[in-house]
Every structure is written in structure tokens, then in C-alpha cells.
Amino acid sequence: MKEETILRVFIRRFNREKFLHLLVLPTIIYFFIFHYIPIYGIVIAFQDYSPGSGFLGSPWVGLEHFRDFFNSIYFPRLLRNTFLISFYSLIFGFPMPIIFALMLNEVRNRTFKKVVQSVSYFPNFVSIVIVVGLMNIFLSPVNGLVNLLLQKLGHQPIYFLQETRWFRFLYVSSGVWQSFGWGSILYLAALSGVSPELYESAIVDGANRFQQAIYISIPSLMPTIILLLILNIGNLLNVGFEKIILMYTPRTYEVADVISSYVYRRGLLEGEFSFGAAVGLFNNMVNFILLLIANYIARRVTEYSLW
Amino acid sequence: MIYRKSVGERIFDVFNVIILAILGASTLYPFLYTLSASLSNAEAVARQQVLLWPIKPTLESYKLVFSNSEILLAYYNTIWYTVVGTFVNVLMTTAAAYPLSRKGYSLRSIIMVYITITMFFGGGLIPTYILVNRLGLYNTRWAMIIPTAVSAWNLMMARVFFQATIPEELTDAAKIDGANEVIIFFRIVLPLSMPILAVLALYYGVAHWNDFFNPLIYISNPNLQPMSIYLRKVLIVAQVYGGEMGGEMLETLGNMALAEKVKFATAIVALLPIMMSYPFLQRYFVKGVMIGALKE
Numbered sequence A: 001m002k003e004e005t006i007l008r009v010f011i012r013r014f015n016r017e018k019f020l021h022l023l024v025l026p027t028i029i030y031f032f033i034f035h036y037i038p039i040y041g042i043v044i045a046f047q048d049y050s051p052g053s054g055f056l057g058s059p060w061v062g063l064e065h066f067r068d069f070f071n072s073i074y075f076p077r078l079l080r081n082t083f084l085i086s087f088y089s090l091i092f093g094f095p096m097p098i099i100f101a102l103m104l105n106e107v108r109n110r111t112f113k114k115v116v117q118s119v120s121y122f123p124n125f126v127s128i129v130i131v132v133g134l135m136n137i138f139l140s141p142v143n144g145l146v147n148l149l150l151q152k153l154g155h156q157p158i159y160f161l162q163e164t165r166w167f168r169f170l171y172v173s174s175g176v177w178q179s180f181g182w183g184s185i186l187y188l189a190a191l192s193g194v195s196p197e198l199y200e201s202a203i204v205d206g207a208n209r210f211q212q213a214i215y216i217s218i219p220s221l222m223p224t225i226i227l228l229l230i231l232n233i234g235n236l237l238n239v240g241f242e243k244i245i246l247m248y249t250p251r252t253y254e255v256a257d258v259i260s261s262y263v264y265r266r267g268l269l270e271g272e273f274s275f276g277a278a279v280g281l282f283n284n285m286v287n288f289i290l291l292l293i294a295n296y297i298a299r300r301v302t303e304y305s306l307w
Numbered sequence B: 001m002i003y004r005k006s007v008g009e010r011i012f013d014v015f016n017v018i019i020l021a022i023l024g025a026s027t028l029y030p031f032l033y034t035l036s037a038s039l040s041n042a043e044a045v046a047r048q049q050v051l052l053w054p055i056k057p058t059l060e061s062y063k064l065v066f067s068n069s070e071i072l073l074a075y076y077n078t079i080w081y082t083v084v085g086t087f088v089n090v091l092m093t094t095a096a097a098y099p100l101s102r103k104g105y106s107l108r109s110i111i112m113v114y115i116t117i118t119m120f121f122g123g124g125l126i127p128t129y130i131l132v133n134r135l136g137l138y139n140t141r142w143a144m145i146i147p148t149a150v151s152a153w154n155l156m157m158a159r160v161f162f163q164a165t166i167p168e169e170l171t172d173a174a175k176i177d178g179a180n181e182v183i184i185f186f187r188i189v190l191p192l193s194m195p196i197l198a199v200l201a202l203y204y205g206v207a208h209w210n211d212f213f214n215p216l217i218y219i220s221n222p223n224l225q226p227m228s229i230y231l232r233k234v235l236i237v238a239q240v241y242g243g244e245m246g247g248e249m250l251e252t253l254g255n256m257a258l259a260e261k262v263k264f265a266t267a268i269v270a271l272l273p274i275m276m277s278y279p280f281l282q283r284y285f286v287k288g289v290m291i292g293a294l295k296e
Helices: A002-016 A018-046 A064-071 A074-093 A095-105 A110-125 A128-139 A145-152 A164-183 A185-192 A196-204 A209-234 A241-247 A250-256 A259-269 A273-301 B007-039 B042-046 B060-066 B069-101 B108-120 B125-134 B152-165 B168-176 B181-210 B213-218 B227-240 B248-253 B256-293
Strands: none
Touching: A002 A018, A018 A064, A018 A273, A018 B069, A018 B108, A018 B125, A018 B181, A064 A074, A064 A273, A074 A095, A074 A164, A074 A250, A074 A259, A095 A110, A095 A164, A095 A185, A095 A209, A095 B007, A110 A164, A110 B007, A110 B256, A128 A145, A128 A164, A128 A241, A128 B007, A128 B227, A128 B256, A164 A185, A164 A241, A164 A250, A164 B007, A185 A209, A185 B256, A196 A209, A209 A273, A209 B007, A241 A250, A241 A259, A259 A273, A259 B125, A273 B125, B007 B060, B007 B256, B042 B256, B060 B069, B060 B256, B069 B108, B069 B152, B069 B181, B069 B227, B069 B256, B108 B152, B125 B213, B152 B181, B152 B256, B168 B181, B181 B256, B213 B227, B227 B256
């Protein structure tokens, strides 16, 4: 009898909430198909997948693809490129929004502040294709403005996008250019939340503006900084392939080819699905471990962490 | 309180404003230059006389852009993907976010965990690609819509918004009056949620407008390709490989100077909707970040 009542309670509750279930159902199905099935599809990393057979219909090969990848001559190069591009992006890209927010915070003229803020957000909404397109236009060795300037200064024109030593600089600096303004929003919000009384009493104590920034503004940003830093470190081996493949040419593969662009070329363009899936899985696992480590360190060293 | 600025602070203020002004100008300049170059006389562009303002403005490059059927088709495709995609996105996201924002909903926490997991784990490029292929979506318009139907981040944002702005008492009262949750959602919740609808539509809309990833891997049929793919061809591939690929249009023009200008005009046309709406919609973008940053 008891089981029946539990069932009845269950059915009653289901009926009472059936319209809520109905609203959320399409999204549940969506996440199941487009997020959970691909997670399951990772099994092909351990198989020799052939198109046409399902995720389980191909012969198992164990860790062969991982071994091939680790032993390949590209492995050190991909790891180095991915790490360096990401590391430079972090080193230069992470502090910029903070400095920008602190500088804006010191501006007293509201109109000027607003205009600079609005303008600085704009590149974030511009497609990456256009950003790389603009780089091509400005850096063109034939008629780009940058080379025009170099020639006026008596330099030979430089084919920036075809030279290995310029690639990382261009990738990172254009990324910083595109995102420093938008990245400052959270910091600006944190700064505007600081009580003016704190600054007033600091002024009474004789603190100058520089000291106010060091002792009041920056500490008030700390929770945001730590949170974003953990997330960024968790993404240290996560360099998206779109911008890379838009920017690189075979002449710059040496410094430009990263794990994701390699997965795209080998996995999708050359159709080695299993190998590509294995490399992608390796990349995701490293990222997840980095996130765990960063969060662990943050929790030990500071009072803030993701969980 | 009277606060006198020291000399050091005055110097700092001056430098601060100058540096910020330079930063602001550097974000704006590339777009301004592109706009001016697209409007200038072809000869002036070729001679590199355009630095900031248009020289002998003319709309000839825009006439060429808007009479090029390849561009028009790509533009139409981008608009289609943006409108249909954003509609599906906003509808599904808000419909799911609403039940998840109600405290009394029994499946709330389990569904939250189910969705949160996907923010940290994913199958990656290859398994997703295989799946989309096997579903028969490859080279269809739906490949641009369905695989990105809901973003977990935006869903969380909408949920926080509903929690904060739609009181439980309100929806409970409507329920007592005999309305079911679907009616409540469309008749009461959505009309009260214009700010979050605007934020979601903007985020999703911009993502569709700029989308390069999905068309690159799922669309090879030229008739279905959006502007991002076309722009890559004209702005990047033609530039790097000297027009051997994708340069048909530039060649048929038979005029390098004009071709150069058309490139600028194409970029501007692609940027136009974002440029035009940006001043009005900017505050909604910022609002979204704020809602997203709220924690329960």
C-alpha cells in the first residue's frame, strides 16, 4: 500500500508541475543531445572511428592515438605554442582592464569618462574576422599604413603576418586591444560600489590619491581579480582555433599552430576523427586540471575561490 | 570638505586623461579609417592619402557592394541566421530559466546541476561535429541555429534576473486564479522582463551576427554561407594569397584601387548594424554583465 501512495504523491506532484516541466523540457533535450551525447562521443578517441559507424561501432585501439600524439614531432611545438600564446595573453591581457578601470576611476569629468568607456567596449562586439581583416589591411606590405610609416622612417616594409617573430605579438596585442575595455566593466562596477566614506576618511588621514588607490581601490577589486584569475588559469591551454586559423599561414605554423588548430586541421580537414578527438580530450583534461590547481591555490593563499 | 590637489596629483591627472584619450582613440581609429577609406575617392585610397577623413567622398564602392549578388546573398544569410537564431535562443532560454527561478519547483536543483556540468565538460570539436553530421544538419540552415540553441551562461543570467524581479507571490496568485504556468510565463513573466529580453537578444544576436565557427565547420554550400565566411575570403584570404583565391570579384572589377575600396565598404556593411545600434544598446550590454555577475 505504501508504495502506491508514494507513486500517487509522485504523480500528483508531477501533474501539479507539468507546465513547468513543459517549459524546461526543450532545453533539457537540447543539453542532452548537443552536450551529453558529444561527451559520450569522446569514446571514439579510443577507437578507429570510421564515418558511418556509430560512436560504438568501430574497433577499439586503446591509447594508440594518445601515444601517436605524444610521440609526434608536433607535440612539443603545439604544447609550447599553445602555452606561450595563452601565457602572454594572460600576462598582458589580464592586468590591462584592471589598470584601465583604476585610471578611469580617477577621472573626475563624467562625460569624458563615459565617452572613453563606451568607445573602449566597442571592439568586443566586432567579429574576429573583421579584426583580423583590419590587421591585414593596416599591416599590408604593399599599402598598409604601418608599412607606409616604416618606409617614411627609412625602413624596409615588413610582411608582418608572414613572419614568425611577429605572430605572437600581433595575436596577443590585437586580443588585448579587443577586450581590455569590455573586461574592465566588472572592475568598474566593483570600484563604484566602494563607499565614498572610505576615501573621505583616508583623505582626513592624509592619504594622497596614489595611496588611496593602493589601500582602498585595489583591495576592493581583489575578489573580482582572484575569481577572474582562477578562470583564466583554468583556460591556460585553451586557445580557440578561430583567430589562429584566420591569422596563420603555413609560413608561421612554427609559432602559430596550437592544439585546437591542429585538431581542426587533422581531425576535421583531414578526417582523422579519432586522432582529433584524442588530442581534444587531452587538451580538455589539462585545462580541467589547471582549473582545479588554480582554485586550490587560490583557496589556500587567499580567502576567495570558485568553490 | 576642501581638498587641495598637490602638484603631483595635477600632473598625474593630466597624464591620466591624455593616456585614456589615446587608448580611446586607438580603439576607434581603425574603424574610422575603414569608413573614411570606403567613402573616399579611389585614387586617394590608392595613393594612401586617406588618414582620417574621407577625401572627395563618393558612394561608388557601396553601389558595387550592393549590386554584388554574392555579398547580398551572404548578407541575407547572416540576417536570417541572426533573426531566427536569436528568436529560438531567447524563447528557449527564458522558458527554461523561469521554472528554474521558482523556489517551489521540485526538479530545480537537479536540472541546475545537469546544466552546470556542461559549462565545465564538453565533448569537444570532433564528437560534436560527428553528431551534427549524423543528425543530418550538415549544410542546412539549422546547423546555424540548433547546435547553439541555448547558452548555459545566458540561461543562468536569465534565471538570476527572474529570481530578483518576478516575486513568487505574483506567480502564485496567478496560479490560484486558475492560470497555468505556460500562460503565466507568456502573459505575466515575459511582459515584465523586457530588460532581460533585450540583454539576451543582444548577446545572442551579436553572437549570431559575428559567428564564424559554426559556418566554418558546418556549412560548405556557398549559397548558405554568411558574411563572416565571405569577409574572410575578401579581407584575409585574398590579401594573404594575393587574390589567387576568392579574388574573382576583385579581378572582374579590373581596377585594383576600386577593389581595395570595395573591401573597406564590405567590412563597413558587415559592421553597420552593430555600429548603428551600439550607442542605443550599449547600456543593455553592460546591464547583462552586471546581472551575470550577481550571485545568489
